[in-house]
Amino acid sequence: MDIDCIEPAARGINAGKAVSRKYAWIVFALTFGLLLSDYMSRQVLNAVFPLLKQTWGLSDTQLGSLSGVVALMVGLLTFPLSVLADRWGRVRSLVLMAALWSVATLGCAVATNYGEMLIARAFVGLGEAAYGSVGIALILSIFPSHLRSTLTGAFMAGGAFGSVLGMALGGFVAVHFGWRASFGAMAGFGLLLVIAYRLVVSDKRIAARYPDVPAAKRQKDGVRTSLRTLLAGLFSTVSVVCAYIGSGLQLFIMGAVIAWMPSFLNRYYSLPADKSAAGAAVFVLLGGVGMVTCGVVTDRICRNAPSRKWITAVVYCLLSLVCLSIGFRLDAGPLQLVLLGVGILVVAGTSGPAGAMVANLTPASIHASAFATLTLANNLIGLAPGPLVTGAIADRIGLLGALQLIPLVSVAAMIAFAIGRSRYARDLNRIDALREQASPNEPAQKPLA
Template sequence: MGAPPGDPPRETRNRAINHGMDAGEDTVLGMHYAEASPQTFATSTATPRFYAWLVFALTFGLLLSDYMSRQVLNAVFPLLKAEWGLSDTQLGSLSGIVALLVGLLTFPLSVLADRWGRVRSIILMATLWSLATLACSLATSFGQMFAARFFVGLGEAAYGSVGVALIISVFPAHLRSTLTGAFMAGGAFGSVAGMALGGILATHLGWRWAFAAMAAFGGALVLLYAVTVSERRLRERGGEGLRPGASEPGFRLSLRSLFSGLFSSASVICAYIGSGLQLFIMAAVMAWLPSFLNRYYGMTPDKAGVSAAAFVLIAALGMVMCGAITDRLCRRLPSRKMAMAIAFCLITAIMLGIAFQLPPGPGQLSMIGLGMFLAAGTAGPAGAMVANLTPTPIHASAFATLTLANNLLGLAPGPVLTGLLADHIGLLGAFKWIPLMAVFAATAFWMGRRHYANDLARIQASASTPAH
């Protein structure tokens, strides 16, 4: 942390962290912090290439199952509303409960997985969310569906971070950024597949079969994973550091020093808040766009699901592109990252604000696409700022804190509050208010920008002080 902003090694580290942040949602965003963890697993080129890629393929497949099970619900909103007479608030809560549990439990469950064993944890988590998704297909009331979705969220909470840590452990270190980015991109692909396939199955076979198909896909992968991957096999093939409870040299920090580092400056707190508020828009539009297309464009659930999935891909592409643009423009002036985040927020507000004032048609859909391209564009700048503003030994905890903020401020409340508004002023009326969250996010980043340069200089200067 002591290198000046333009120092090449410092920039190299920042670009690696930025790449991990820029590559995916939800997200997603809890999956990237293993790359920056103080615990660096030894890897060996002796690991058989075929087996390593097999582990990657199976772990990636389970990530697809994770997001397919999570997002299939959005494609069947219209059918659940019609069959059970649910309010939009209730529908939103079925989506929001999963994001809430992911935000709350990612960090503690990841720590438990490190102690208990990552492969066993992955198998247990995937089994739980697959069975819970099957329970969704059997639900006969809102209460039963909500309980099933609760266990979907419980099973999926730590999968991203544990899965990427396992993958990194079986490949050479020079592939870590590439593998982390590729793995995180699976969240977008899984979301698209869940909404698109879910809409098609729900239209032709009924909504219960949509959930059942996702559960069957996950269950089949769990069985294949259990007979193919184990901690013992990975250790025998060169993946060290996979023992449950593997030590973490140099990472014994007190609770007081940990929290002091996580919230050491006004600018890092503003980065947490701004990132979470901006992702409110992404979560709200992703959850309700199939219903919006169904209600205002007369699309059937299958067509609405496929169309909404295209906008999710646009958002995922925008996340990567905005991160790359930020890296290019801020290579020698890291303080520009706050300015880039503010710009992404304000342009998002303008684009979506115009979109939902237009009548239904190609013009409106084009403006929604432009807005969604930038809606998650702050993920990369926010992650880089958090990395710059927190001590290196606690980057894992810092990224977990960012994930918590993303979920509690954005991904969890976005669908619920949008549904609450829709119950009172209609879904289109609710969408007209959603872009204001980007203005609030821009305000948070602007407040952080006022302190960023001084906070960064102070933290870099204190890096030479011996650690507690």
């Protein structure tokens, strides 16, 4: 997320300076709506896994690749496309991205084989790659700073809500009108929002109503660094690398379980596609609620002791390992579903602690790049390979066997977070020393959050 570029703009705008609060909320609503479309287009695929498997005779590996290729494209392109969006214009970039993923989703609806579907899904990922970072940057630039946390939380929660809608509505439409209609419905929703967005929002209108927004550009121009210096800041300590890796490993489990939950409910609970998709949507919602809840709990516990965030991350890993491992080994029934729900509730709870540690362990001038790196790790280590690896294992030992093994990745995540905690104090002192050298007149301060 382009934190460095957006914070100065946010600080420069207060309630008294905002020319049109109403217009700001309209921009938020439309940007949030496109975020819903983003995740609906991404997750509708999981709802129609059983139908695609039956229609084209696909292996579980192929099904997993159709899901994983989107996360792969997002992971690879988030950072460069975010930089381009800041230079080309955020609103124009958002419109182009949303139009691309909507048209690509329509391409999924008319695909005639696995290869065509894979290409279309890759273009879905291309369109979605930078939407989250650019969208939140735009929103925070036009609202007063005291609303920043509220707006960020609400915007990011849209991912979970969009996933739920995509899986639930996609499954319903697929059962009644066919799987092609599911992709067509998501594409139509996205294109309607693109038209509305293009008619209502523009870079010129925002610049006219919020004259302080260009401060973001001035900040960006003042923090350009060489590639060598940038990389040195991003990977300067062992603990920050551990935060990247630990976060990605936990999201490997999240990505795998969420992608295959509709198929799990279809195969082992004998639910039709629409009901299995609706059931899986509940688990997706739990995952989103868990990310918010675990973040709040972590901040409460660690208010005066930031190093405890490493411990909370380890605890979330351990809870997810226990609940998911036991849950997938139980017989089908209510107890299994409860344990799986608890496991999914905490499996991505490490996202908050990991993000806080990345912010603490990197210079403020490169926070945008640091969060882009975290996004890269989350996708390339976690969300992209999770569904694919699970599908490959399922082809050999069955889906249930694969889902029983996947939670073991939490062990590696716990090790990464434990190593990070062991090095955190010395790494933080090293960064403080560097800050003192860079700004001798400003005393270094250890972060409290």
